[in-house]
Amino acid sequence: xxxxxxxxxxxxxxxxxxxxxxxxxxxxxxxxxxxxxxxxxxxxxxxxxxxxxxxxxxxxxxxxxxxxxxxxxxxxxxxxxxxxxxxxxxxxxxxxxxxxxxxxxxxxxxxxxxxxxxxxxxxxxxxxxxxxxxxxxxxxxxxxxxxxxxxxxxxxxxxxxx
Amino acid sequence: xxxxxxxxxxxxxxxxxxxxxxxxxxxxxxxxxxxxxxxxxxxxxxxxxxxxxxxxxxxxxxxxxxxxxxxxxxxxxxxxxxxxxxxxxxxxxxxxxxxxxxxxxxxxxxxxxxxxxxxxxxxxxxxxxxxxxxxxxxxxxxxxxxxxxxxxxxxxxxxxxxxxxxxxxxxxxxxxxxxxxxxxxxxxxxxxxxxxxxxxxxxxxxxxxxxxxxxxxxxxxxxxx
Numbered sequence: 502x503x504x505x506x507x508x509x510x511x512x513x514x515x516x517x518x519x520x521x522x523x524x525x526x527x528x529x530x531x532x533x534x535x536x537x538x539x540x541x542x543x544x545x546x547x548x549x550x551x552x553x554x555x556x557x558x559x560x561x562x563x564x565x566x567x568x569x570x571x572x573x574x575x576x577x578x579x580x581x582x583x584x585x586x587x588x589x590x591x592x593x594x595x596x597x598x599x600x601x602x603x604x605x606x607x608x609x610x611x612x613x614x615x616x617x618x619x620x621x622x623x624x625x626x627x628x629x630x631x632x633x634x635x636x637x638x639x640x641x642x643x644x645x646x647x648x649x650x651x652x653x654x655x656x657x658x659x660x661x662x663x
Numbered sequence: 664x665x666x667x668x669x670x671x672x673x674x675x676x677x678x679x680x681x682x683x684x685x686x687x688x689x690x691x692x693x694x695x696x697x698x699x700x701x702x703x704x705x706x707x708x709x710x711x712x713x714x715x716x717x718x719x720x721x722x723x724x725x726x727x728x729x730x731x732x733x734x735x736x737x738x739x740x741x742x743x744x745x746x747x748x749x750x751x752x753x754x755x756x757x758x759x760x761x762x763x764x765x766x767x768x769x770x771x772x773x774x775x776x777x778x779x780x781x782x783x784x785x786x787x788x789x790x791x792x793x794x795x796x797x798x799x800x801x802x803x804x805x806x807x808x809x810x811x812x813x814x815x816x817x818x819x820x821x822x823x824x825x826x827x828x829x830x831x832x833x834x835x836x837x838x839x840x841x842x843x844x845x846x847x848x849x850x851x852x853x854x855x856x857x858x859x860x861x862x863x864x865x866x867x868x869x870x871x872x873x874x875x876x877x878x879x880x881x882x883x884x885x886x887x888x
Contacts, residue, residue, distance in 0.1 A: 536758055539751075540800040546754035577755045582863050583829060584756050585844035604759040605865065611754070644762075 527555030528594075530628070533640035535611065536604070537620045545618070546575075546608040547626065547640050550601045553594040560631035561592040568624050570613025577605055586610070591631070604645070618642050704885060710860075710877045718857040724822040726786065726812035729799035734784070734812045736856050743781045743879065744852040748828050750789035750843045751801050760847060761785065765805035766868035767875070777879055780854065783809035788819055788830040789843050826850050826858055851875070853882060 533549035553559045564572040574589040592607070594600045602608050609626070618624065623639040630636075706714055723736040745764060749757035764783055772778045785802035787793035790813040793801075798811030813819065823830065830845040849866065853859035860878055862871050 536754070539758055539761070539804045541751055541797040542754070542758070542801070544752045544754045546758075575755070579847065579864070582846050582848045583844055584847040584864075585833075586753075586755065586842050605756060608755050 527553060527557075528559055528630070528634070528636060529554060530636060530638050533626065533638045534645055535618065535624050535640045535642045537642050537644040538618060543612070543614065545569075545611040545614065546604070547572075547611055547624065548602045548604065548608055548645070549638065549640065550599055551592075551594050551628075552599040553596055556596050558596055559594045561594065561628055562590075562631050563629040564609050564626055565629070566611065566624055566626045568615050568618070569611045570615070572612070572626070573610045574607070575610040576607045620644060704881075706881050707877065710874055710881060713851075713860045713862060713874050713878065715858060715860065718853060718855075718859045719825070720855075720857050721825050721852065722821075724825070725818055726814045726822060727795050727818075728810055728812045729795045731795075734810070739852050739854075739856045741780075741854050743777075743854060743875070744784055745781065746784045746786060746826070746828075746850040746852060748786045748788050748823060748830060748845050750787050750845070751793045751797060752789070753843065753845075756847055760849065760864070760866060761802070761805040761809075763866045763868050764849060764871070765809070767871040768806045768808055770868055770872035771875065774876060777876055780879075781808060781875075785809055785811040786819070786822065787811065787813040788823070788845055789813075789832065790815060790819070791832075826861075851878070 529552040531550040531552060533547065535545055535547045538545050551559075551561065561574065564574060566572050574592055575586050576589055577584055578587050589607070592600065600607075611624075620642055622642040624642065626638050626640055628636045628638065705711075721736055721739070724734075726734045728734055745767075747757075747760055747764060749760070751757075768778075768781065768783065771781060783802070783806055785798065787798045793813055795811070795813060798813055800811075802809040802811030814822070819830075828846045828848070828850065830843060833842045833844070847864045849862040849871065850858065851860035851862070859882070862874070
């Protein structure tokens with residue numbers, strides 16, 4: 502019975518993601534991850550790469566996560582050696598191009614965590630595009646201290662989830 | 664006429680030569696000798712850009728760490744201090760930089776003599792939210808050689824202004840959801856308590872560790888002369 506239930510669940514999940522993927526054929530999400538929070542940190546950052554394989558620009562207008570009260574699209578901006586963060590209303594991914602969110606640059610700012618996160622946890626996030634399309638991703642919590650500077654060797658390509 | 668011209672030319676040449684000698688001597692003296700300082704050896708090209716032209720004596724300051732411990736100028740003496748200004752609820756640049764600095768320390772650990780001499784200091788410029796206890800936990804998470812301190816505005820300014828490490832706290836938005844603008848440069852204070860060098864972003868652990876070891880060698884050569 503449990504097995505049957507699990508199978509159904511898995512089938513449903515596959516169906517769900519397949520549906521998503523077909524609607525989002527043009528958009529590919531790669532390597533979504535969340536910086537493992539150091540102690541006492543309440544605000545986290547998530548990173549990923551968004552690939553637009555289509556002919557039209559895609560505009561990301563919002564991000565949400567059931568694990569956080571609020572998620573914003575942010576960018577760390579340097580003026581000389583001074584750094585501050587700016588909120589972006591939207592993020593445009595040009596056709597046949599890829600936009601990488603990585604440490605020291607653009608990121609999703611995750612605020613009001615519902616519960617503490619540990620390395621290895623998965624954070625579900627929903628990316629909403631201007632067209633109304635939504636993409637579900639699961640970002641893994643990891644300590645990616647220099648990940649932004651490494652080559653893409655750790656890319657797991659699991660962001661698309663199907 | 665020819666003779667006369669010849670004499671003039673010889674005199675002119677002698678004069679030119681004299682001027683050249685004086686100029687060369689003056690320039691050399693300027694480079695090698697600076698008033699009130701020991702003989703200055705020109706640093707190797709690869710570390711030049713990371714050093715201040717003249718090491719700057721810090722004036723005393725007082726910052727607060729966990730367990731009511733204070734950090735003063737005397738705590739910098741005898742150590743190389745890597746200093747970074749930030750705040751705990753900075754989600755992107757602070758954990759990135761602190762993580763890189765932690766990895767830098769791991770690389771320096773391969774040179775035990777150098778490793779013994781280093782300490783990391785995280786200065787929170789957000790004392791309203793960051794208590795010394797929270798800062799200590801935060802900083803030591805990245806490396807056991809890191810301490811965390813903060814202070815009131817006067818204390819923070821007295822310290823940060825000596826490094827031109829400006830910071831501004833964003834005008835209050837809603838409650839505690841404000842941001843802080845801060846410098847992303849890592850500062851290096853030498854074992855005499857002088858501002859000695861700086862590492863501007865972007866950082867890599869390999870770069871900072873490699874440059875630091877060269878800076879330390881250069882410094883030690885100067886001290887032992």
